[in-house]
Amino acid sequence: xxxxxxxxxxxxxxxxxxxxxxxxxxxxxxxxxxxxxxxxxxxxxxxxxxxxxxxxxxxxxxxxxxxxxxxxxxxxxxxxxxxxxxxxxxxxxxxxxxxxxxxxxxxxxxxxxxxxxxxxxxxxxxxxxxxxxxxxxxxxxxxxxxxxxxxxxxxxxxxxxxxxxxxxxxxxxxxxxxxxxxxxxxxxxxxxxxxxxxxxxxxxxxxxxxxxxxxxxxxxxxxxxxxxxxxxxxxxxxxxxxxxxxxxxxxxxxxxxxxxxxxxxxxxxxxxxxxxxxxxxxxxxxxxxxxxxxxxxxxxxxxxxxxxxxxxxxxxxxxxxxxxxxxx
Amino acid sequence: xxxxxxxxxxxxxxxxxxxxxxxxxxxxxxxxxxxxxxxxxxxxxxxxxxxxxxxxxxxxxxxxxxxxxxxxxxxxxxxxxxxxxxxxxxxxxxxxxxxxxxxxxxxxxxxxxxxxxxxxxxxxxxxxxxxxxxxxxxxxxxxxxxxxxxxxxxxxxxxxxxxxxxxxxxxxxxxxxxxxxxxxxxxxxxxxxxxxxxxxxxxxxxxxxxxxxxxxxxxxxxxxxxxxxxxxxxxxxxxxxxxxxxxxxxxxxxxxxxxxxxxxxxxxxxxxxxxxxxxxxxxxxxxxxxxxxxxxxxxxxxxxxxxxxxxxxxxxxxxxxxxxxx
Numbered sequence: 001x002x003x004x005x006x007x008x009x010x011x012x013x014x015x016x017x018x019x020x021x022x023x024x025x026x027x028x029x030x031x032x033x034x035x036x037x038x039x040x041x042x043x044x045x046x047x048x049x050x051x052x053x054x055x056x057x058x059x060x061x062x063x064x065x066x067x068x069x070x071x072x073x074x075x076x077x078x079x080x081x082x083x084x085x086x087x088x089x090x091x092x093x094x095x096x097x098x099x100x101x102x103x104x105x106x107x108x109x110x111x112x113x114x115x116x117x118x119x120x121x122x123x124x125x126x127x128x129x130x131x132x133x134x135x136x137x138x139x140x141x142x143x144x145x146x147x148x149x150x151x152x153x154x155x156x157x158x159x160x161x162x163x164x165x166x167x168x169x170x171x172x173x174x175x176x177x178x179x180x181x182x183x184x185x186x187x188x189x190x191x192x193x194x195x196x197x198x199x200x201x202x203x204x205x206x207x208x209x210x211x212x213x214x215x216x217x218x219x220x221x222x223x224x225x226x227x228x229x230x231x232x233x234x235x236x237x238x239x240x241x242x243x244x245x246x247x248x249x250x251x252x253x254x255x256x257x258x259x260x261x262x263x264x265x266x267x268x269x270x271x272x273x274x275x276x277x278x279x280x281x282x283x284x285x286x287x288x289x290x291x292x293x294x295x296x297x298x299x300x301x302x303x304x305x306x307x308x309x310x311x312x313x314x315x316x317x318x319x320x321x322x323x324x325x326x327x328x
Numbered sequence: 329x330x331x332x333x334x335x336x337x338x339x340x341x342x343x344x345x346x347x348x349x350x351x352x353x354x355x356x357x358x359x360x361x362x363x364x365x366x367x368x369x370x371x372x373x374x375x376x377x378x379x380x381x382x383x384x385x386x387x388x389x390x391x392x393x394x395x396x397x398x399x400x401x402x403x404x405x406x407x408x409x410x411x412x413x414x415x416x417x418x419x420x421x422x423x424x425x426x427x428x429x430x431x432x433x434x435x436x437x438x439x440x441x442x443x444x445x446x447x448x449x450x451x452x453x454x455x456x457x458x459x460x461x462x463x464x465x466x467x468x469x470x471x472x473x474x475x476x477x478x479x480x481x482x483x484x485x486x487x488x489x490x491x492x493x494x495x496x497x498x499x500x501x502x503x504x505x506x507x508x509x510x511x512x513x514x515x516x517x518x519x520x521x522x523x524x525x526x527x528x529x530x531x532x533x534x535x536x537x538x539x540x541x542x543x544x545x546x547x548x549x550x551x552x553x554x555x556x557x558x559x560x561x562x563x564x565x566x567x568x569x570x571x572x573x574x575x576x577x578x579x580x581x582x583x584x585x586x587x588x589x590x591x592x593x594x595x596x597x598x599x600x601x602x603x604x605x606x607x608x609x610x611x612x613x614x615x616x617x618x619x620x621x622x623x624x625x626x627x628x629x630x631x632x633x634x635x636x637x638x639x640x641x642x643x644x645x646x647x648x649x650x651x652x653x654x
Contacts, residue, residue: 025466051466057496062455062489069459072444073394075466077459092486096449097456104435105445106428107650141651165653 002185007177009151010040010116013158014078016187018048021076024162027054027063028080037082038118038177064090064115068098068167071113076162083129084119084171087136098167099142110165114158118174120211120261121306127298130306132210132262137169138238138271144168144192145238149213151181153236156190164192173210193240197249201231204255204320207246207272208232212259212292212311219316228324238268246272247281254286255323261310264293287323292316331545331610334552337387342612343621345387345544349379349600350625352403355412356575358629359402359419359433363579368419372433373400377542377574380599381506382407384547385474385567388555392471394442394460396453399434400506400573401446404476409441416632422639429642430650442471450511451484453477454503458490461499461564472500472558474551480511482525491532491564498563502554503529505568506541512577513585526568534564541569542599545606571599 004012018024026041032055035042045053056063060081067077081087087094098111121130138145144166148154154172161168198213199220208216213234220230233249235242250256256276258269269291276282276289292311300306333339356374363372375382382403386395389408397404405415410426418425419433426436437445444460447453457475464471481487482505494501505525509516522528529536535557539546547569554565572594576583583591604618613621 057489057492059489059493061486062458062493065452065455065486065490066459066462066493069396069444069456069461070463070466071459072439072456073460073463075459075463092449092452093455097447097452101437101445102653103650104427104431105437105439106426106430108427108437108439109445110653144652 001182003180004151004183005178005180006151006154006172007038007040009155009183010158010172011044012183013155014041015044015047017159017162018052023074024076024078025052025054026078026080027056027067029056029058029082031055031080036080038174041080060086060089061092064093065097067113067115068093068111071111072101072109076112078114078116078162081115081117084117084133085128085131087117087133090115094137094143094167094169095140099140103142111167112165114161114168114170116170116172119171120173120175121299121310122175122211124301124303124306126301130299132260132294134171134238135262135266135268138268142167143239145171146192146236147171147210147238148236149173149176149210149234151179151183153190153196155183156188157192157236159187160189160192163189168192171210175211190236192237193242195233195235195242195245197231197245198234199230199232201229201253203229203253203324204257205231205233205249205253206257206259206316206320207235208259209235209268211261215311215313216259216316218313219320222313222317223320226321228320230320241275243275243279247276247279250276250281251284254284256285256289257292257316257319257323258289259292259311259316262293263296264291265296267293269293287326290319290323292319331606332549334388334548336552337548339612341387342607345383346603346607346618347621347625348383348407349544349603350622351412351628352379352382352406353600354625354629355406355415355632356402358633360575369421370432371578372419373578374575375400375403375573377594377599378506378508378571379403380544380547380603381504381541381569381571384544385504385551387548388551389442389472389474391442392469393473394444394471395474395476396444396457396460397446397476398453398478398481399446399448399450400478401434401436401476405436405438405443405446408438408443410436410438410443412628412632413635416636417639420636420639421641422636423642424635424639428646451477451481451486454486454490455493457501458494458499461494461501462497464500465497470559472502472555474502474504476504476506478511479505479507479509479516479525480514480519482528483519491529491534494564495532495534498561500558500561501564502551502558503564503566505566506571507568508571508573510573510577510586515585524568526566529566534566536566536568538568538570541571542597542602544599544603
């Protein structure tokens with residue numbers, strides 16, 4: 001199959017949907033001729049024009065609310081925030097308006113909007129341009145939260161997000177933009193709430209998100225050389241969460257390591273660990289559940305410190321080895 | 329008839345508007361009464377004394393036009409065509425309420441009538457209104473959007489961001505400031521350093537006007553101009569209605585931040601009485617007619633209370649419904 005980059009896959013999903021649905025439009029800072037902070041929308045204003053590729057002032061509060069208002073009245077806006085850290089400025093519209101309108105209004109009105117935004121560290125952009133705040137969004141009833149880790153998933157999940165009648169926060173990892181993968185040319189949809197087993201295994205389950213899926217797969221390769229057979233599960237969406245796939249995997253392997261790039265304390269890993277601990281999989285556990293996440297620090301600038309703040313392949317390998325080699 | 333009226337407002341409409349002003353006042357007074365008795369819980373923000381801005385502005389809108397409202401929004405709802413029975417049921421938390429009892433006072437919405445909803449976040453409506461106006465512009469739907477807000481909300485960042493955005497995109501939205509002199513306890517004189525909120529429109533290159541918010545005829549004239557301006561594709565504008573809330577900010581307000589004398593001065597300029605006097609003077613109706621109209625409103629509010637009391641509480645099984653759309 002054809003291979004394209006994650007960034008191209010996102011752009012293709014956007015363009016194909018915009019060709020098919022007049023109600024879909026994009027708004028965001030510098031998404032016009034500049035092509036967006038990371039180049040995702042490059043070339044799109046030439047095809048779709050400035051009406052549908054709306055370059056906005058630097059006003060996250062206004063553009064997020066404009067997305068909500070236009071979604072409530074029949075459009076399907078796709079809002080780009082340059083860095084997911086800026087969600088803090090858009091948060092009122094996300095948390096207090098978009099997420100709650102339908103419920104507060106007693107089931108009236110829909111907010112079919114997608115907020116796309118690059119997250120994660122590894123670019124040396126330091127503390128205000130490198131965070132992984134997905135657990136914030138996942139904590140708010142009414143929002144859906146998506147974190148694709150591959151080009152193929154990005155395209156299919158984005159189509160599903162645009163088609164969804166609810167506000168969806170779509171986190172693109174900035175280090176993944178240049179990675180390539182097999183991506184079908186035609187439009188397709190990957191349902192939200194369906195995890196993907198990126199690698200099958202029998203000795204331990206790693207549930208990992210976004211960039212950590214790739215680190216976990218790398219760790220799994222190293223571990224297979226040592227005779228340890230690891231299963232890597234990518235939830236792909238945090239809300240809705242595919243409990244069944246994760247629970248079934250842990251029942252099979254008896255061990256669970258959760259890995260994410262967000263700060264470990266209060267991160268989604270705690271929720272995933274609890275879901276498993278409260279499930280029937282608990283009886284199958286041969287070792288206590290472990291979690292890996294970022295240190296409890298703002299993301300530092302220095303590359304050595306930055307790298308040290310997030311889970312590494314080595315840490316994943318070490319943890320799985322300890323968990324598997326443990327003799328009771 | 330010597331009253332100057334916008335073309336869109338017929339003389340018959342004036343009777344309806346007079347009744348509407350009473351509906352707003354009586355609705356909120358009734359809510360106040362039931363709060364005091366402990367029959368309605370939570371909190372509420374009453375617009376007694378501010379009836380002319382809601383009624384006067386919405387008089388220039390049709391059903392396809394939209395509004396965003398505020399935490400002090402019962403009047404806006406009524407003026408945009410809401411049924412007071414379903415409103416009262418919502419305040420009583422009943423399943424027949426506009427939000428099936430899930431929203432309460434600060435979240436009443438009636439999308440079919442173009443009411444995009446009240447808002448519990450001060451300044452929460454600015455950008456939503458701009459977004460709704462963007463839909464009108466992109467789909468060529470022809471409707472305009474009125475964004476009601478208070479003097480206090482004009483100090484929120486969202487006010488400045490949304491006015492700028494609406495201005496550069498020439499969105500058909502009318503920002504209507506109901507300057508009732510206080511943001512909770514904060515006097516507008518202490519919290520802003522401009523004499524009129526309307527002055528702020530200049531920063532965004534849009535027209536701003538100031539009207540006597542207790543005079544419905546003044547409000548209608550200014551709104552008429554603003555609505556035409558928006559419908560003709562000229563973009564947004566701001567209308568500031570100077571008014572006063574007779575009651576406290578919410579139910580727990582001892583009103584220590586203002587004098588009784590100031591309250592009296594404003595009560596002497598009762599918007600309902602001002603309208604009545606002008607209508608009698610113009611020969612539109614008599615004192616007796618006015619009393620009959622008020623009686624109709626009293627009956628409607630009584631009926632609304634009865635409707636609410638007769639309605640069921642929502643079943644607990646509905647708790648998890650309506651978080652997500654299918």
